[in-house]
Amino acid sequence: MKVVVTGGAGFIGSHIVDGLLAAGHRVVVLDDLSSGSRDSLPAGVETHVVDIVDGQAVAAVFEKERPDAVCHQAAQMSVSRSVREPLFDAQVNCIGLINVLDAAVKTGCKRVVFASSGGVLYGDVTTPAPETTPANPVSPYGITKWVGERYLEFYAREHGLAAVALRYSNVYGPRQNPHGEAGVVAIFCKKLLAGEPATINGDGRYVRDYVYGPDVARANVFALTADLPQIRPGTLTSLNIGTGIGTDVNQLEAMIRQRVADLLAAKNQNSTLPEPLHGPARAGDLRSNLVDASLAADVLGWKPSDSLDEGLQKTAEWFAERAAAERA
Numbered sequence: 001m002k003v004v005v006t007g008g009a010g011f012i013g014s015h016i017v018d019g020l021l022a023a024g025h026r027v028v029v030l031d032d033l034s035s036g037s038r039d040s041l042p043a044g045v046e047t048h049v050v051d052i053v054d055g056q057a058v059a060a061v062f063e064k065e066r067p068d069a070v071c072h073q074a075a076q077m078s079v080s081r082s083v084r085e086p087l088f089d090a091q092v093n094c095i096g097l098i099n100v101l102d103a104a105v106k107t108g109c110k111r112v113v114f115a116s117s118g119g120v121l122y123g124d125v126t127t128p129a130p131e132t133t134p135a136n137p138v139s140p141y142g143i144t145k146w147v148g149e150r151y152l153e154f155y156a157r158e159h160g161l162a163a164v165a166l167r168y169s170n171v172y173g174p175r176q177n178p179h180g181e182a183g184v185v186a187i188f189c190k191k192l193l194a195g196e197p198a199t200i201n202g203d204g205r206y207v208r209d210y211v212y213g214p215d216v217a218r219a220n221v222f223a224l225t226a227d228l229p230q231i232r233p234g235t236l237t238s239l240n241i242g243t244g245i246g247t248d249v250n251q252l253e254a255m256i257r258q259r260v261a262d263l264l265a266a267k268n269q270n271s272t273l274p275e276p277l278h279g280p281a282r283a284g285d286l287r288s289n290l291v292d293a294s295l296a297a298d299v300l301g302w303k304p305s306d307s308l309d310e311g312l313q314k315t316a317e318w319f320a321e322r323a324a325a326e327r328a
């Protein structure tokens with residue numbers, strides 16, 4: 001099968017590219033490299049550097065490639081930028097999505113998988129939220145993810161696409177960008193590896209459902225390529241992708257600090273790491289957000305394979321290797 005992965009040079013997209021290639025599929029990446037990097041991609045992957053807001057350029061890529069399926073990961077994904085610049089957010093996340101869907105249906109593409117978000121759709125929930133939880137997006141980013149699913153449903157019905165929206169919880173892992181405001185695991189790994197304290201917002205009692213990036217990629221590969229009775233032409237299937245296990249930021253920081261200390265000790269480096277600092281609380285941060293992924297287990301046969309302990313270990317190792325390479 002030939003798959004176009006939009007945002008394929010990003011954190012999650014690049015793990016999806018790896019997963020598709022490992023399963024023997026052909027992959028083409030469409031990415032404007034605004035936050036992604038070619039370094040995240042294996043050598044030789046065809047990459048079109050295109051902004052999804054540019055409809056003609058997107059159409060030209062699909063005309064040339066004529067994929068069987070498209071995996072749409074490209075997005076403006078900063079909640080705070082969406083609050084500051086709702087127009088930009090809508091251009092990338094709505095107009096960009098429509099450009100991709102238009103090009104896909106015009107060139108005979110049969111299946112679309114869309115990166116949605118459980119975190120922004122369900123709001124504050126203290127028990128794992130199933131897909132039937134009423135959507136309550138409060139930020140423009142959350143609104144565009146919700147609207148994105150509605151467009152997907154329309155294109156599925158109108159053009160016979162088999163569409164899947166995967167509603168991720170908080171995704172972490174190797175290759176996540178540590179420079180932004182999101183990606184707390186990446187930010188803490190980078191700080192602690194530099195011997196600096198992590199800064200926790202507010203009291204840190206913000207509970208999230210952390211799911212490992214390569215596990216999320218595996219869900220995408222199943223949704224794109226498997227012959228599954230519930231994924232049918234003309235329908236949208238929305239599935240949560242997470243662990244249902246809550247961890248607060250204080251616990252998370254302590255776990256990462258322990259992993260990083262162990263890595264430094266193994267290299268005979270100073271492994272006494274500073275206690276975290278506490279900064280101001282971020283306005284609008286949800287207290288608790290968890291998703292129930294039992295439907296993904298039924299429909300895709302997907303379950304997360306890496307525990308948070310295992311995933312954090314691999315992530316800390318990756319950031320340590322990267323820090324060593326940057327120093328060399």
Ligand SMILES: NC(=O)c1ccc[n+]([C@@H]2O[C@H](COP(=O)([O-])OP(=O)(O)OC[C@H]3O[C@@H](n4cnc5c(N)ncnc54)[C@H](O)[C@@H]3O)[C@@H](O)[C@H]2O)c1
Pocket residue numbers: 006007008009010011012013030031032033034035036037050051052053072073074075076077092096115116117118119167168169170171172177
């Ligand atoms: N990381 C999470 O915890 C999380 C949670 C829920 C949903 N998501 C969604 O998953 C998807 C991937 O997120 P990620 O964490 O890998 O982020 P990322 O920033 O690493 O990846 C996004 C990719 O899209 C590309 N891109 C951005 N704007 C583009 C444009 N206009 N045209 C073409 N390419 C563009 C970027 O260069 C990047 O490679 C996004 O749709 C995001 O909204 C992520």
